[in-house]
Amino acid sequence: MTEPRRLGARKHDLAPGQEARIRDLGRAVIETEAAAVGALSERIAADFVAACRYLLACEGRIVVMGMGKSGHIGGKIAATLASTGSPAFFIHPGEASHGDLGMITPRDTVLALSNSGETAELLTILPTIKRLGVPLITLTGRPDSTLAREADVNLDVSVTREACPLGLAPTSSTTATLAMGDALAVALLESRGFTALDFARSHPAGTLGRRLLLHxxxxxxxxxxxxxxxxxxxxxxxxxxxxxxxxxxxxxxxxxxxxxxxxxxxxxxxxxxxxxxxxxxxxxxxxxxxxxxxxxxxxxxxxxxxxxxxxxxxxxxxxxxxxxxxxxxxxxxxxxxxx
CATH class of the missing domain: 3.10.580.10 (CBS-domain)
Structure with missing residues (x-):
């Protein structure tokens, strides 16, 4: 295959054997993350059903929270929930303790994401969430963590190892959390009887929306x-x-x-x-x-x-x-x- 060329582009010269190493690293990441996601299927059990019960019973909105990379994943999960029939939005935990907690009402349900289960910003607002009496569902990588213990339901999204060679950058853990969020969204979609027409109504500018809504x-x-x-x-x-x-x-x-x-x-x-x-x-x-x-x-x-x-x-x-x-x-x- 011809290598793409771009006018003025900079290209790093690779040492002998480095190309093969780069390919091997890329494949290893995909394989590691695939294994992490695959391990989740055994955890779709009673806790998962319980979490869905809380979310289906929510009369308000699903409030998704998470810091750092978990926050980015949380934003995507909230968007997926909202577009598939489960009203949801994302709150940054750092901003929550400076006024944004006022967005949460007693009719809502909180979905908190933290790989460690000890995220300081989430622990700071935990007492307020408890006082509101709203259900708390957590996705953590440590079932024995503070957040997991305080939750009404904790979903275990732990991974054996990160795909990062240093074992530091959130990679497998964020992929597993995202997959669990998708699993929740799809389970809720099916349980609510959400249809393609319903999906089109929330995506009027998309191709599906135009095909199903335009007369x-x-x-x-x-x-x-x-x-x-x-x-x-x-x-x-x-x-x-x-x-x-x-x-x-x-x-x-x-x-x-x-x-x-x-x-x-x-x-x-x-x-x-x-x-x-x-x-x-x-x-x-x-x-x-x-x-x-x-x-x-x-x-x-x-x-x-x-x-x-x-x-x-x-x-x-x-x-x-x-x-x-x-x-x-x-x-x-x-x-x-x-x-």
Missing amino acids: VGDIMHRGDRVPRVALGSTLMAALEEMSHKGLGMTAVVDGQGVLAGVFTDGDLRRALDQGLDVHHTIIDTVMTRGGITAAASSLAAAALGLMESRSINGLLVIDDEGRPIGALNMHDLLRAGVV
């Missing part, structure tokens, strides 16, 4: 922007309407405004292949009768699927009486991020 009526062209001609119009009139509206098609409607058919770029090519006179040919003879349509209430993703399955680039949108009220094409779906 045809949200992105279709409306009013005068909908191309339409009447039955009996000439092919030239239809072409002018298509050119003016720029959607590659036009609706053909009867005297009551009900859709009678559709004329598309494909129909035009077929008409030209037959040598038809665009000035004298009546649109009724070359349109596609009925046509493929959608409802404004349909999901945009469903409209995309319909267009792909029928190999078409546009759709007319009709109301309950069959009157065209909108139109959209593949470009509209692309701009909306559905494709």
Whole structure:
């Protein structure tokens, strides 16, 4: 594989054999952390179920706390909980003792992270948490630590060793804590009956959110922007309407405004292949009768699927009486991020 080059980039010269050593270290880290996560599966037992019971019974929010690297992991766990149906937020323990404890209410549940179980900032606010009477769930690497003993439930996230060769930098321990947090979030998600639609509602800007929440009526062209001609119009009139509206098609409607058919770029090519006179040919003879349509209430993703399955680039949108009220094409779906 060709090594990537970047203009002006600095590159350290490696001693003979150092490349292999770097690869070995990288693999060792992955293997060590994988083993740490794998060991957690045996600890998904009564304590894990008890923790989930407390979290499911929480009438307020799950307050996640942790210092240092545990704090970074705690922030991610809080975000995962919140996005999967369990309202949660993160409080920095250092700031908690300077006023942020006021964010915790008696309806909340505290989830505290500390590998040592002796984090000073958490121990400082422990009496206040106890006085509030809120359930305390801890994730620690030492089941005999102060935090673990004071908790209503402690989940053991201890690891045999860190992946850091010095045994100092939190690596395996933070990975194990994150995995346990994910396990809690997913267990709660399932227990709450959280669905893909619920997930989409909390991720409206994401691809899934757009596919599950965006409707045809949200992105279709409306009013005068909908191309339409009447039955009996000439092919030239239809072409002018298509050119003016720029959607590659036009609706053909009867005297009551009900859709009678559709004329598309494909129909035009077929008409030209037959040598038809665009000035004298009546649109009724070359349109596609009925046509493929959608409802404004349909999901945009469903409209995309319909267009792909029928190999078409546009759709007319009709109301309950069959009157065209909108139109959209593949470009509209692309701009909306559905494709």
